[in-house]
Amino acid sequence: MEENSVHWLAIREAARRLLVETDLAITVPPSSLKVWHRLILNMGDSMPQRLNFPELIEGQFSVSQEDAPLFDFSPDEPREKTTLWLPFDTDELMHELLQMCSELLLAGFPGCSGCGYRDEEQKWDEIAHRQRVSNLTE
16 A cells, blocks of 8 residues: 555544544454454553543444444445545455554554644545545546
């Protein structure tokens, strides 16, 4: 995955959301539970101020917040504009999300420079992202 590509930027935003949002439920296949548990432990080690961690559930990969999808993996653009659209292969996506979350935590997220959620950085523009993704598929 090329750094700063449409795909890389979307995975980075997804990882940021996984690391900062609360009341998350992450559903993963049974074969992936161990590595996702390790990520939750790493989050606790890297962010001792955090009191609420994602709940892990066995099943088909999905991420939700208070029963609403945080990400949409379908090839068709979702209606909800707050949902991050990730129309990528979910098996690769799970691996890339884990890797990106680990990289951000190692960099000192959320306090690291260039990781996002800081005043001097631009906020995620979902509309622009969807236009870039649509241009890739045309």
